Amino acid sequence: MNAIFTHGCFTGCRQTLPYAAGVSHHVDSEVGRLGTVLLHRPGPELARLTPRNNDSLLFDAIPWVGRAQEEHDAFAGALRERGVEVLYLTDLLTETLAVAEARTELTDEVLNSPRLGDTLRARVAAHLAYLDPAALASVLVAGLAHEELRLGRDRRGGLVYTLMDRHDFIIDPLPNLLFTRDSSLWIGDRVGVTSLAMPARRRETTLTDAIYRHHPRFAGTEFVYRPGLEPLEGGDVLLLAPGVLAVGVGERTTPAGAERLARRVFAAGLAHTILVVPIAQERATMHLDTICTMVDADAVLMYPNVASSLSAYTVIAGADGADPRVDGPAPFLRAAADAMDLDRLRVIDTGLDPVTAEREQWDDGNNTLALAPRLCVGYERNVETNAQLERAGIELIPIAGSELGSGRGGPRCMSCPLLREPGRAPS
Numbered sequence: 001m002n003a004i005f006t007h008g009c010f011t012g013c014r015q016t017l018p019y020a021a022g023v024s025h026h027v028d029s030e031v032g033r034l035g036t037v038l039l040h041r042p043g044p045e046l047a048r049l050t051p052r053n054n055d056s057l058l059f060d061a062i063p064w065v066g067r068a069q070e071e072h073d074a075f076a077g078a079l080r081e082r083g084v085e086v087l088y089l090t091d092l093l094t095e096t097l098a099v100a101e102a103r104t105e106l107t108d109e110v111l112n113s114p115r116l117g118d119t120l121r122a123r124v125a126a127h128l129a130y131l132d133p134a135a136l137a138s139v140l141v142a143g144l145a146h147e148e149l150r151l152g153r154d155r156r157g158g159l160v161y162t163l164m165d166r167h168d169f170i171i172d173p174l175p176n177l178l179f180t181r182d183s184s185l186w187i188g189d190r191v192g193v194t195s196l197a198m199p200a201r202r203r204e205t206t207l208t209d210a211i212y213r214h215h216p217r218f219a220g221t222e223f224v225y226r227p228g229l230e231p232l233e234g235g236d237v238l239l240l241a242p243g244v245l246a247v248g249v250g251e252r253t254t255p256a257g258a259e260r261l262a263r264r265v266f267a268a269g270l271a272h273t274i275l276v277v278p279i280a281q282e283r284a285t286m287h288l289d290t291i292c293t294m295v296d297a298d299a300v301l302m303y304p305n306v307a308s309s310l311s312a313y314t315v316i317a318g319a320d321g322a323d324p325r326v327d328g329p330a331p332f333l334r335a336a337a338d339a340m341d342l343d344r345l346r347v348i349d350t351g352l353d354p355v356t357a358e359r360e361q362w363d364d365g366n367n368t369l370a371l372a373p374r375l376c377v378g379y380e381r382n383v384e385t386n387a388q389l390e391r392a393g394i395e396l397i398p399i400a401g402s403e404l405g406s407g408r409g410g411p412r413c414m415s416c417p418l419l420r421e422p423g424r425a426p427s
Contacts, residue, residue: 024189024419025186025189025191025218025221025418025419026186026188026189026419026420026422027185027186027187027188027239027417027418027419027420028187028188028239028242028243028420028422028423029239029240029241029242029294029297029420029422029423030238030239030240030293030294030370031294031295031296031297031370031372031373031423032372032373032420032421032422032423033371033372033373033420033421034079034082034084034369034370034371034372034417034419034420035083035084035085035418035419035420035421036084036085036086036087036417036418036419037079037084037085037086037087037415037416037417037418038087038088038089038092038180038184038415038416038417038418039072039075039076039086039087039088039089039180039414039415039416040088040089040090040177040178040180040414041069041072041073041076041088041090042063042065042068042069042072042175042178042404043065043069043090043138043141043142044065044138044141044142044173045141045142045143045173045174045175045177046063046065046068046175046178047065047142048142048143048145048169048173048175049062049063049173049175050062052167063403063404064403065403067402067403068403068404070400071399071400071401071402071403071404072178072404072414074399074400075377075399075404075411075414078377078397078399079371079377079415082371082372082375082397084371085419087418089177089180089207089208089211090137090138090141092211092215092217093137093140093141093207093210093211094133094134094137095133095215096210096211096214096215097133097136097137098133099214099215101214102210102213102214103133103136105206105210106136106140106206106207106210107125107128107129107136109203109206110124110128110140110171110203111124111125111128115160116160116170117158117159117160118158119156119157119158119159119160119161120157120158120160120161120170123149123150123151123157123158123161124144124149124170124171126150127144127149127150130150139171140171140174140207141173141174141177141207142173142174143169143170143171143172143173143174144169144170144171145167145168145169145170146161146164146165146166146167146168146169146170147166149161149170172200172203174201174203174204174207176200176201176204177204177207178404178409178414179235179409179413179414180208180414180415180416181234181235181289181409181412181413181414181415181416182194182196182201182204182233182234182235182252182287182413183196183201183204183205183207183208183234183416184205184208184212184234184416185234185237185416186416186417186418187224187237187239187245187265187270187271188268188270189222190221190222190223190224190268190270191212191218191221191222191223191224192223192224192225192226192232192234192237192261193205193208193209193212193223193225193226193227194225194227194232194233194234195225195226195227195228195229195230195231195232195257196227196231196233196252197231197233197251197252197253197254198252202227205227206227209226209227222268224261224264224265224268224270225260225261225264229257229260230254230256230257230259230260231252231253231254231256231257232247232253232254232257232258232260232261233252233253233287234416235248235252235287235288235289235290235409235412235413236248236249236250236252236253236287236288236289237253237261237288238288238289238292238293238294239423240275240294240336240339240340241297241339241340241423242422242423243270243271243272243273244271244272244273244274244275244336244339244340245261245265245271245273245274245275246274246275246276246277246288246292246312246332246336247261247262247274247275247276247277247288248277248278248279248287248288248289249276249277249278249279250278250279250280250287250288251279251287252287253287255276258274258276258315259315259324261274262274262276262315262324263324266317266318266324272316272317273314273315273316273339274314274315274316274324275312275313275314275315275332275335275336275339276312276313276315276326277310277311277312277313277332278311279291279306279310280306287413289366289367289412289413290303290366290367290408291303291306291310291366292310292366293366293367293368293369293370293376293412294370295348295368295370295374295376295389295392295394296346296370296373296374296394297373297423298340298342298345298346299345299346299347299348299374299392299394300333300336300345300346300347300348301348301350301366301368301385301389302347302348302349302350302366303349303350303366304349304350304354305354305358307333307347307349308331310331310332310333311328311329311330311331311332311335312328312329312330312331312332312335312336313326313327313328313329314326314327314328314330314335314338314339315327333345333347346392348388348389348392348394349385349388350366350382350385350388356384366385366410367379367409367410367411367412367413368389368396368410368411368412369410369411369412369414369415371397374393374394374395375394375395375397376389376394376395376396376397376411377396377397377398377399377411378396378397378398378399378410378411379398379399379400379401379405379410379411380398380399380400380401381400381401381402386398399411
C-alpha cells in the first residue's frame with residue numbers, strides 16, 4: 001500500500017506525493033547513470049556558525065547562507081534537468097518523525113546527552129513534545145539555542161541552564177549534514193549508515209539511520225553497516241566497478257573500519273575485491289574522494305601530487321568463512337586496473353601545473369559527481385581541472401560553490417546516490 005506524505009520542494013512549495021513502500025534502490029558503480037540522489041539543502045544550521053564555533057563545527061569559513069542556498073538550488077536544478085530524482089533529507093526526516101517510534105528514538109537520543117542534567121532534560125523534553133514533525137526536524141538539524149528554549153511559567157531551567165552562556169547550544173546544530181555522502185552510502189541494494197569520526201558529526205547518522213529504518217520508501221532495506229561500528233565515512237568509499245570497492249584510510253576512516261566493511265560486504269556477496277588505500281591524515285585530504293573520483297568506467301580524475309605514490313592493499317574474501325586475504329601494497333592505479341579487469345586506468349590530472357593542482361585540489365577540483373559515463377558535475381572555479389576533463393572527452397556541468405565549499409566538500413560530498421543504472425564494463 002502506498003503511504004501519502006507531504007513532500008517539500010526547494011522553492012518552499014509543498015506538495016503531496018505517494019511513496020511506495022520498499023522502493024528499489026541500487027548502486028554498484030560511481031558512473032552508472034544516476035537515477036535518484038539524496039541531498040540536504042543548507043538552512044538555519046549554517047546560520048549558527050560563528051567565528052567562535054566554526055572550527056569545532058569543521059567549517060573553514062562563515063558561509064553566506066542565502067548564497068549557499070542559491071548555489072545548492074542550482075546544483076539540484078542541474079541534476080533535475082538531467083532526469084535525476086532529487087530527495088531532500090529534511091523532507092524525509094519530517095515524514096519519518098510522523099512515525100511515533102522514530103520520533104521517540106530521535107528525541108531520546110538528544111535527551112540522553114550527559115551535559116543536560118535532570119532539570120534541563122525535563123524542560124527540553126517538554127519543549128520537543130510541543131513541536132510538530134516539521135518543527136522537530138528543524139530543531140534536530142539546526143539545533144536549539146539557550147534563548148530558544150520554552151520554559152515553564154516559573155521561567156526556571158535549573159542549574160545547568162542558569163550557568164550556560166546565552167549563546168550556547170542546548171542541542172548542537174549539524175551544519176555538515178550538507179555532505180550527505182558521508183553519513184550513508186549504498187553498495188548494491190544495501191545501505192551502509194556510517195560511523196562518523198568527528199564528534200561534531202556523529203549525531204548526523206542517527207537521523208539517516210532513522211530515515212532508512214522507519215520511512216516507508218525504504219521499507220525492507222537491508223543494512224551493510226551501522227552507526228557504532230568502527231569509524232568509516234562515505235567519502236572514503238569509491239565503487240570503482242561492480243564488485244570492486246576502494247576504501248581510503250586516513251583522517252576519518254580507520255583500518256578497523258575498512259576491515260569491518262570488507263567483512264560485511266564479502267559476507268553479503270556485494271563485492272569480490274576491496275582496495276584499502278592509505279591517505280595522508282590531513283584536512284586537505286580528509287577523504288579518498290578529495291584526491292580521486294571516477295568520471296568514466298575506465299577514467300579517474302586524480303590529484304597528480306599523489307598519483308604516483310598512492311598505494312593500495314588488495315583484500316579478497318577468504319574461502320569458507322576464513323579471514324579475508326590481504327595482498328600488497330601495490331601502486332593504487334595498477335591494483336585498481338587489475339581488480340577492474342582493465343589494462344590500465346586513464347588518469348586525468350587535477351590542474352595543469354603543481355601550484356594550480358594544489359589550489360584546485362583544495363577547492364574540491366577532484367570531487368566530481370558523475371551523472372553518467374563521461375558526464376559529471378564540478379565546481380566552476382576549478383578552471384584548469386575542468387579544461388582537463390573536457391580535453392579528455394568528459395562533459396562537465398559547472399556549478400557555483402564559493403559558499404558551499406566552505407565546509408570542504410564538492411558535488412560528490414553533497415550527494416548520496418540511491419539509484420544508478422547497473423555499471424558496465426569499459427567500452
